Amino acid sequence: MTALQTALASYAAYHRDRRNVATHLVGIPMIFLAVVVLLSRPVLDLGGGTLTPAMLLSFAAGLFYLRLDLRFGLVMALLLVGCCMIGLLLAQMATSAWLGWGLGLFVVGWIIQFVGHWFEGRKPAFVDDLKSLLVGPLFVVAELAFMLGLRREVQAAISGPAPH
Template sequence: MYSVEPAAPRGLERLVDRLAGYGAYHRDARNLITHLIGIPMIVVAVAILLSRPTLDLGDVHLNPAMVVAGLAAAWYLGLDLRFGAVMTVLLTAAVVTGDALADRSTGVWLGWGLGLFVVGWIFQAVGHVFEGRKPAFLDDVAGLLIGPLFVVSETAFMIGLRREVAAAIEARVGPLRVRERRRPVRPH
């Protein structure tokens, strides 16, 4: 007898495929928590570090962070308009933050950029110790783009949004595992 997996909601197959592929590496709730902290730190760090140098085109200045964020936003929007719009706003905030820190001294710029990058990856590593699995991007480099979207989608799922997407992902990879707390046995 064959089991039939529920289909992804119409028009969301690529989104569900990407999030389920990444989500398969992230089923431990503790790993999810570390990713909710670490991934935003890494995204902001990359925006900071890519905010130098700038190319001035008259009144407009352009830096690598703007280009990378623009390309990433276009990719997210192509994958899903609603999550893509949220990602675009968040990437814009990261670029604005990076741009502001790029105007500071080299020590401030590098301190924030490298500090957030290193601490963010420490959170990631701890999460994968909990998970007992290597990071998804080691098998598919696209995981580096999916990670931030995973954080946004999981946050949306936690507050009850996009339930149809959450259900389709869980149908493929199962629910989050929550480690049960062991209660001490008390003598009677």
């Protein structure tokens, strides 16, 4: 198996119940965006350019995704750029609005995640492997690709027992 397939298979082992997968399709993007929003302050002005902690983390995460797989990595990089743009817009709002969006998305996203794991009857993957916090967003992109009939070879490689 490739590194991508190994990472997705390991994550998928914690996500066999379709209800859990469905909650992840909602909760993970909320958490993903929330982290970027919350890290979009402070803003360092570089004389015509801007740099935030979110941009630095997104760059590192983008490299991680690209090393796993070029096609999924490019999708993830585009999503990270989009999240950084949204994060910058929200970071310009009043502190209460910026924090409200960031913390609200984060808390609600995690509540949705834990409901999914209640359905699954299994703890979240990150409890056993912190790397799964990065693999989770990739899992969502992969699941959406599979629903569209794309990347069937990856889907076949990571499938395990039939979902509940």
